[in-house]
Amino acid sequence: MLHPAAVEFIERLSLLAESAGIPRIGGCILGLLVMEESPLSSDELVSRLQVSKGSVSANIRLLESRGVVRRISHLGDRKDRFEVDASFPERMIERSLAEQRSMRLVAMEARSRLPSRYVRAKDALRRIEAFSTISVESMERMLTKWRESAHEDEAAATVHEDVAVS
Amino acid sequence: MPYVQGLMNGMVKLGRTACIGYSSGVKALHPAAVEFIEQLALIAEADGLPRIGGRIVGLLVIRQEPVAFDELVEQLQVSRGSVSTNTRLLESKGVIRRVSRLGERRDLFEVGPDFLERMLHRQLERHRAMQRISSQARKGLPAGQAPAKEALRRLEELSALLLESTEKALATWKKRGK
Numbered sequence: 460m461l462h463p464a465a466v467e468f469i470e471r472l473s474l475l476a477e478s479a480g481i482p483r484i485g486g487c488i489l490g491l492l493v494m495e496e497s498p499l500s501s502d503e504l505v506s507r508l509q510v511s512k513g514s515v516s517a518n519i520r521l522l523e524s525r526g527v528v529r530r531i532s533h534l535g536d537r538k539d540r541f542e543v544d545a546s547f548p549e550r551m552i553e554r555s556l557a558e559q560r561s562m563r564l565v566a567m568e569a570r571s572r573l574p575s576r577y578v579r580a581k582d583a584l585r586r587i588e589a590f591s592t593i594s595v596e597s598m599e600r601m602l603t604k605w606r607e608s609a610h611e612d613e614a615a616a617t618v619h620e621d622v623a624v625s
Numbered sequence: 626m627p628y629v630q631g632l633m634n635g636m637v638k639l640g641r642t643a644c645i646g647y648s649s650g651v652k653a654l655h656p657a658a659v660e661f662i663e664q665l666a667l668i669a670e671a672d673g674l675p676r677i678g679g680r681i682v683g684l685l686v687i688r689q690e691p692v693a694f695d696e697l698v699e700q701l702q703v704s705r706g707s708v709s710t711n712t713r714l715l716e717s718k719g720v721i722r723r724v725s726r727l728g729e730r731r732d733l734f735e736v737g738p739d740f741l742e743r744m745l746h747r748q749l750e751r752h753r754a755m756q757r758i759s760s761q762a763r764k765g766l767p768a769g770q771a772p773a774k775e776a777l778r779r780l781e782e783l784s785a786l787l788l789e790s791t792e793k794a795l796a797t798w799k800k801r802g803k
Binding site for chain 2: 462463464465467468472475477478479480493494495496543551552558561565566568569573574577579580584586587589590593596598600601608612
């Protein structure tokens, strides 16, 4: 049984995911996997979320392709299980970064290819380029920061394990 | 590959529109403009905006003048209902605005002066919501659920960083504009 706070989180996450272009069921799967402590099989996802098998498998594929969810298979277990990919926050940042980078590229290409009579359009494209450059730079700095903090966490976890072993 | 396919379809469609449009008085678009509109729409779609909405923004960016509702329908070769839904959505987000001109009875649309910032506001809102729901769930969960709480803490941290980065970019842009 999920705690009410967990249920609320899953519901709100799925609405949020929808506004970012991930179907609501995909958001529910992600939320459930964040809340569950062990990996879930697709049958379990079907019965927990009360949705069709087809919908679960389509959404799992989407989440896998975005590097958000990871498939694990165990010897002797015929069912694949799924868990949140540990590097999923990094994937999310990289995705936004890629979006901004392609925005810059698309504007740059259009500006250089448009004939000179498109004076005002070229000017608008130059603004888009400048804007995306600022976003890209800011996100690159943030990604570095995130990677550093992830390393610190790993280092801290290693120390804990060492203590536990000794 | 589906993206490339979508792009090709879009280009064919827009290309044809440009031809039809030319003969009926609508301004023909340069192929580079058509490609820009289509690419922008794909990027916007990945960000959760309907593709038609992205095309409307792209077309208005290229045209740089108020465009009539009927012209949007004609040039993008989509239904009136779809144009109306999407212009309303973009208006509510402050990305485009409706303008009226003396002696002009039709509604005209143009990109808002700060449409770039407005596009980023969407992301800003998402990061804020993400931070809020992760924090509330983490506080609401009982102490026994340590791994879930830890996962939520990381999500909070991530949203805070994303928020900070987007806000910094907006501030830099505003400073530059002055």
